[in-house]
Amino acid sequence: MADDQLSRAFTALADPTRRDIVARLSLADATPGQLAEPFAMSLQAVSKHLKVLEEAGLISRTRDAQRRPCHLETAVLDEMTAWVDRYRRSAEERFRRLDAVLAAMDDDVQDDELQDNHEDQQDEDEGAPSP
Amino acid sequence: MADDQLSRAFTALADPTRRDIVARLSLADATPGQLAEPFAMSLQAVSKHLKVLEEAGLISRTRDAQRRPCHLETAVLDEMTAWVDRYRRSAEERFRRLDAVLAAMDDDVQDDELQDNHEDQQDEDEGAPSP
DNA sequence: GTTGTTATCAACCAATCGGTTGAGAAAGGG
DNA sequence: CCCTTTCTCAACCGATTGGTTGATAACAAC
Incomplete structure (x- = not known):
């Protein structure tokens, strides 16, 4: 561990x-x-x-x-829910935005296809673990 | 595991x-x-x-x-927060009730001290909140 | 076909985990 | 003092974990 x-x-x-x-x-x-x-x-x-x-x-x-x-x-229990909830919220917010993009693409179905490239990844939490 | x-x-x-x-x-x-x-x-x-x-x-x-x-x-993340939060809430609710009991006992002690200065056996309560 | 890229499978290894038993520390009561 | 209760420490053991290397599967591109 x-x-x-x-x-x-x-x-x-x-x-x-x-x-x-x-x-x-x-x-x-x-x-x-x-x-x-x-x-x-x-x-x-x-x-x-x-x-x-x-x-x-x-x-x-x-x-x-x-x-x-x-x-x-209860303090550490708080930290655990804080961690889990942070990334759950982050993911769900992203899915929500994706749904919005898909809905917009449905509206603009006569336009060209949208290219969505997501090369953005960041990490403000734990860095790379030591080997 | x-x-x-x-x-x-x-x-x-x-x-x-x-x-x-x-x-x-x-x-x-x-x-x-x-x-x-x-x-x-x-x-x-x-x-x-x-x-x-x-x-x-x-x-x-x-x-x-x-x-x-x-x-x-995100579903399993939800289950995790649900578990942790359930017992955190349970514990904090209990501490809240204990604080109420201690406050009531403080009132009693003050009443006793007003009436009569007697020593009783209430040394069993280790309810000291941690720092 | 052959080559190259991406990812998993298999075998191995040292370290850790979750249990056991036995010994002993810490405290109260006879 | 000894005896009992309560709990922790120490040593041991088999199974699992987190990493390695090497082989292989799956697919694209040539």
């Missing part, structure tokens, strides 16, 4: 066990023991999943005697 | 190279060759990334002579 914030977040939610943990933590804080109870896996395995979620910034942990209650943090 | 739709989608976006591909496809459809050009990796490696994106339902491919233009599909 790449070591940037967004990669950690998407990786964390790529596992169904971790998504289930997030879903339950959205309802109430819980200890590792409580979170592990419904799963057919060891507490140690759940502890590893919690570590992944914590390093992604999706959860935080406090201390209560031996217990380490887990708390869902 | 688990073989369900959401796991494939989050796994696909967990890699910075694949996120960069998605970002560029949001601006314009592109062929594997065009997509591979800015990366310091082989065309075969990019082809593998495109396969991951396609199996996640994030892109589709058509045919144009030897070229296989890639097109960003």
